[in-house]
Amino acid sequence: MSRPASTPASPPVYLLPGWQNSDPEHWQSRWERELGHCRIEQSDWDWPRRGDWMARLDEVLLNDARLLQTPALLVAHSLGCQLVASWAEHSRHTARVAGALLVAPPDTEREDMPPQLHNWRPIRRSRLPFPAIAVVSSDDPFCAPERAAQMAADWGAQLVLAGPRGHLNTASGLGSWPEGQALLAELS
Template sequence: MMTTTRVLLLPGWLNSDPSYWQSRWESKLGFERVEQADWQWPRRGDWMARLDEVLLGDERATVLVAHSLGCQLVSGWAEHSQHTARVKGALLVAPPDTEREDTPPQLHNWRPIRRGRLPFPSIAVLSSNDPFCSLERGMQMAADWGSDVVLAGPRGHLNGKSGLGDWAEGQALIAPWIA
């Protein structure tokens, strides 16, 4: 039976290894990972074009579930795509601050951070001790995007090292969009 809503997983830089909640959601819940041609040296335009390509490959309404650089992908894509009406909502987990001075050179083409208001509902999940983004910067991005904010407490970058397992709290956040 085909569901009426599909969920696209948008990993960040270097992809999500098996310990990540995104990988667990893919294997246990059947969500679809958007594969990128280059996880090492990600180009924003290439990643945006790939998201459009995958989105257009299926007519169902879509929920975007982004982690880290995947959040920056959603914001950049939403500014340029003609297909944003297909998105029911976006979960933006641990957006990185790619404008920091210590950002690796592989991510410099993700500057400036796109800050336009998203044309669909969104929830930003922020950690108070994310090593790649201060809580203040994360809150500002979320405000610019028009995202509701969920504060996760001190949980690092909300990745495999954060010990989230299947991350039931995250699943609950997207449940209304999937129903």
């Protein structure tokens, strides 16, 4: 009698919001409610410290025993993209991540960035040690598309051009953003 083939478990999905967190109608918040994905909280959403947030990501990933069998997927929006790049450059635990969806990476090196984000300079540009997809809008108010495309290239991420969709947030009218869910499925 043959045994049924085992199916791999679905990878856990961790949401990494941007500066000031994702509001209740943001697609990340909808994914958390509708799909059961887990948001990684931090101590101060208004004054995010890069090192503190990197340590928090390491802590969450190290405490999830499921990741020994099935690495996680990271879904980052805005400053969360910069977190993934910074974390991946310094962490010794990147094997716990199978891939990352990086949405609307901001240009934290711009002169008009709020002072709360100055500790996110310089942008980390090392190639990510896992597959990634970067979704970029042509009219993102926080990053010129050329700069976002260069970050994606530096990170080794597949670039997806979303057209004129703003910062790919609640104001963009994405709802539950099924296109983003389809991109995430490509990484699993």
